[in-house]
Amino acid sequence: MATARPKTAKSPLAPGLTLTVDPAWHLARRATHAATAAQAATIRRAGTTKWIDTQLAPARIDDGPTERFVNSTFRVTTLDLPGIRAFTGNKLWESTPSLERATAWRQLTTRRPLLEKLVEMWHDHLHIALRDDNVAGWLCVYDREVIRPRALGRFADLLYAATTHPAMLRYLDNAGSTAAAPAENLAREFLELHTVGTGVYRERDVKDMAKLLTGFSVDERSGTFVYRPTVHAVGPLSIVGVRLANASPGAGPADLRTLVERLAVHPATVKNVVTRLARRFVADAPPASLISRLTSAYLASGTRIAPVVRTLLLSPEFAGSTGRKWARPQELIAAAFAAGGPRYIKPKDADPWAPMGTYLWLLDTLGHLPMDHPDPSGYPDTAAAWLNPGALLARWNAAEAIAGRWDKTLPTRPWATAIGLTTAQTYAQAATRLVTQLTGYSPAAADRDAIATFLADPSGRRGTPPATARVSADALRWHLDQSVRLVLASPYMSLR
Numbered sequence: 001m002a003t004a005r006p007k008t009a010k011s012p013l014a015p016g017l018t019l020t021v022d023p024a025w026h027l028a029r030r031a032t033h034a035a036t037a038a039q040a041a042t043i044r045r046a047g048t049t050k051w052i053d054t055q056l057a058p059a060r061i062d063d064g065p066t067e068r069f070v071n072s073t074f075r076v077t078t079l080d081l082p083g084i085r086a087f088t089g090n091k092l093w094e095s096t097p098s099l100e101r102a103t104a105w106r107q108l109t110t111r112r113p114l115l116e117k118l119v120e121m122w123h124d125h126l127h128i129a130l131r132d133d134n135v136a137g138w139l140c141v142y143d144r145e146v147i148r149p150r151a152l153g154r155f156a157d158l159l160y161a162a163t164t165h166p167a168m169l170r171y172l173d174n175a176g177s178t179a180a181a182p183a184e185n186l187a188r189e190f191l192e193l194h195t196v197g198t199g200v201y202r203e204r205d206v207k208d209m210a211k212l213l214t215g216f217s218v219d220e221r222s223g224t225f226v227y228r229p230t231v232h233a234v235g236p237l238s239i240v241g242v243r244l245a246n247a248s249p250g251a252g253p254a255d256l257r258t259l260v261e262r263l264a265v266h267p268a269t270v271k272n273v274v275t276r277l278a279r280r281f282v283a284d285a286p287p288a289s290l291i292s293r294l295t296s297a298y299l300a301s302g303t304r305i306a307p308v309v310r311t312l313l314l315s316p317e318f319a320g321s322t323g324r325k326w327a328r329p330q331e332l333i334a335a336a337f338a339a340g341g342p343r344y345i346k347p348k349d350a351d352p353w354a355p356m357g358t359y360l361w362l363l364d365t366l367g368h369l370p371m372d373h374p375d376p377s378g379y380p381d382t383a384a385a386w387l388n389p390g391a392l393l394a395r396w397n398a399a400e401a402i403a404g405r406w407d408k409t410l411p412t413r414p415w416a417t418a419i420g421l422t423t424a425q426t427y428a429q430a431a432t433r434l435v436t437q438l439t440g441y442s443p444a445a446a447d448r449d450a451i452a453t454f455l456a457d458p459s460g461r462r463g464t465p466p467a468t469a470r471v472s473a474d475a476l477r478w479h480l481d482q483s484v485r486l487v488l489a490s491p492y493m494s495l496r
Contacts, residue, residue: 103371434451
């Protein structure tokens with residue numbers, strides 16, 4: 001198989017920086033959380049198209065090591081609501097740390113990384129805040145029964161399942177909605193965030209949507225969805241142009257299904273969904289040509305997500321999007337952890353909670369704990385939201401912690417071993433390898449020389465080492481950790 005040629009582009013997010021990246025690395029940085037040289041090599045061996053097609057059929061991928069560890073160590077996430085109550089002694093909030101850790105563990109170790117990227121994206125689109133007291137426990141079930149099995153299926157099915165799930169009904173205050181007192185919270189977010197978006201629906205659409213959702217409730221004992229026809233508001237409804245007879249108390253679920261199927265293919269919904277996908281994988285402002293192509297794939301497949309993702313990842317717009325995405329903190333921290341070969345990912349470790357706690361502490365300082373955005377809009381996916389002085393300082397501090405192993409629960413291999421640095425290499429070769437092995441990008445000559453100079457002597461008094469100078473053992477011993485920090489804190493690491 002012929003090796004694809006590296007792509008070179010200027011990044012609008014780092015003016016003056018020209019990026020050169022191998023296509024396998026580009027795909028790894030966009031389609032996985034923990035992009036590493038090993039992951040890029042796996043893609044390169046398989047070939048881009050085959051790797052994508054394999055990832056789009058996750059049920060056929062044996063992810064046994066990751067799932068067995070999640071199911072045994074974070075077992076509460078595998079239970080139904082009565083089981084979670086029994087496991088936690090009715091302290092449902094105690095399931096939250098396990099769900100956070102299970103999510104992070106999968107992102108770091110899974111053999112189905114593309115699925116995890118889409119699971120994360122749908123949690124942002126159909127967001128339920130992890131720390132909301134009303135959903136403690138229920139969110140474990142929502143993640144397992146709604147988001148994960150439907151992340152690559154029909155959007156219409158995902159939307160209906162999310163809207164009627166007890167976690168969503170409790171989070172957006174619909175469980176007690178009745179004909180006498182229709183609740184508008186879920187109705188509004190369904191229209192504004194989940195489907196057509198602002199500027200399309202009107203206030204009367206929200207009111208009719210709220211009437212349609214009356215009676216959609218939760219059995220508190222079993223933790224399951226229940227429809228209560230006796231409190232359902234009956235009468236004709238019109239929601240964003242969809243007319244529903246809603247003629248009887250029992251009509252609610254069928255009419256909601258009709259509405260979901262219609263709104264799933266409404267032009268505004270389609271644009272919102274495919275733009276979210278394109279923004280996740282390509283650029284903050286995706287090209288109109290790509291949106292048009294994804295719209296066709298979405299409608300032709302009956303709202304199925306997998307064909308849209310395949311079209312997207314094989315598109316020329318994706319191939320040409322080098323440097324057009326800024327890594328969100330989960331991607332940055334996962335890639336930095338994975339690059340160092342952390343021992344904690346091995347199931348034989350005695351206490352996985354401790355290192356996962358450090359991992360999550362770093363995400364907390366960066367404002368990106370899994371599913372923890374405080375409002376229903378979910379985490380933003382644009383550079384502007386994550387590119388500011390405070391966020392940059394937090395990234396630099398995280399890079400310092402990981403590179404220098406501040407905490408004993410960051411048990412990485414020596415960086416020289418993880419990156420493949422030896423005293424047989426010149427300083428320029430070592431600096432180049434530092435950047436390419438950690439980020440996939442080939443460094444500009446000035447950046448390479450700056451790193452080489454720092455590796456040789458952090459004070460800089462000796463200047464750039466001669467081209468033939470070999471890396472000293474003292475440099476690897478005393479200066480390498482901080483040289484790694486320079487790369488982890490650089491735009492090369494943050495530009496997806």
